[in-house]
Amino acid sequence: MTTRRAFLAGLGAACAAPLLPSALRADDAATVLTATDVHVSNYPTVEAVRWIGEVLERETGGRVRLRQYHSGQLGREAEAIDMARFGAIDMTRVYSGALNNAFPLTTALCLPYAFDSVAHMRHALDSGVAQTVLDGFGSRDLVGLAVYDSGARCFYNTRHPIVTPKDLQGLKLRVASSDMFIELVRLLGANPTPMSLGDTFSGMETHMIDGAENNMRSFHSSRHFEAARYWSQSEHSYAPDILLISRRSLDALRPSDRDLLIDTARASVSQMRRLWDESEGAARQQVAEYGIELNEVDMDAFRSAAQPIRERYLRQPELQTLYRRIRDLA
Template sequence: MKHLKTSVVALLASASFATAATACDITLKSSDTHPEGYPTVAAVQYMGELLEERSNGRICVEVFHSAQLGEEKDTIEQTQLGVIDLNRVSLGPFNNIIEETKVFSLPYIFRGTDHMHKVVDGEVGESILNEFSNHGLVGLAYYDGGSRSFYNSKKPITSIEDVEGLKFRVMQSDVFVDMVSALGGNATPLPYGEVYSSIQTGVIDGAENNWPSFESSGHYEVAGYYTLDQHLIVPEVLVMSKKSWDGLAPDDQELIRDAAKDSVPVMRELWAAREKASEEKVRAAGVEIVEDVDKTPFINAMDPVYEKHVKSDKLKDLVQKIRAVE
């Protein structure tokens, strides 16, 4: 891993880590809502480096970061249509499209990051990736999305009672909406790019996300209270348009799938470093961090969410398998 980390740093520092590809036979257009330098963006760029090298310069990846191609809901549709070739998206927006992805978005389904890694790297993760093919997409790999916690501009949340009445932005996912409602808050689905101004103007009181997103978005500038309730550990997913995929030779499909898988450990290295740096920056800015929160009432409040969204035998089986992973 030390050698891997050194190689990644060298690649990230090299001038060849460009987002534009000009001399390739096949250039895959990739979308990400996060900014340049964010771990997911850098990981897809690294995947592109691998592809270019392994295809002898035939296949390249052009990464459009910072929501240049649109917010996640829009880019998912564009990827299904083949307008975008590759897309890094949180699993949340897929919850209303691919039923099986709901299990990874269930509150407190994962005991921690290590547990999540074992699940997505195993049988359950692979079975859910396979479901994307029924929706115009090819699931390639999972990236880290960190643990998500609540932040707001009004007050520190030290107990479940403090959530009552607060307006929180959530992703366009029924699971996320019902999670906030179960805690007594008011959920407002909004595109990621609208969160800063919405908190600033009082349209919403806050949102929920991980350390790097809280920091890189600047949300910590307008939301001075962050409670580490860690209600979600939702993986990110890298998908490809099935239309684009079907137009490739089997050997090139294999190259892409392997490069995507090989970018995962790199992404995890970068994520761990970025998470630490973002936390330090947020703390230095004076945000009030609530760390000693009793999660038990939060967990117990999720029973109605599970009852509503885990109805089919298939989903119940997936939940059982996730909980059984040691």
């Protein structure tokens, strides 16, 4: 298995020449696109991108293939975004919260309580909201291929159940490196600690942090349930994932291959959703059987406490317009 160190060492050795994406470096008989994800091999987003690779290879007779590096083999999401922008890798799946600062339109998808449910989120994404956000990536050497929903983000911690925002007082919680999520967690009364997903388990074990916020599937696949015994169904955000490709890599493909990739990426959304629904239910059952305490929260109290965040961000006209479209589809 290729490690991040080996991959980057090879990349560094090639830097004496102009940096070119895989689609240009590979021989035309076998264009190999690289794709990264911090999630494990059987995670729905990883499986969806694997399906894209299978379709590409089949439809091009093996001329275009996809090589995946899952489980964070090539580093964190922030690093993957930069590597894709500069053509060091071709494709990456990243959490939309990690994109808020550089691509403001993604913030509308992450705002607290913008979506009421998974059904509302999927309806809104499929009604043009996803495409509007994807179109916003072209200005910074990236192309948005697909929006993969990822369930409801909730709080979990090592100390006690969270029913109202006051139960968050004093807790140190891992958050993604997003200004909005840092502000939200602080507003709700906790102490936000930006940290990578890969460092979160050890952070809880060593008491550097008391918990985090994420979706049930990631809570299970990262085995955070072995450290955090309390899951509170706050559903404070339905922030989805985004599949991106380097503009250089996409432009380097034959026009027919480019169209095939774009169409297949869009078709992969339904594949991802099917896998998500199946695996999320299984994950919830398994963490319950492990003895994790699952509780509902005072949703009205959380919505009210998060209102100042929405009001502040919605002063931006573009975000307000997109948010209104989302709410109109509730």
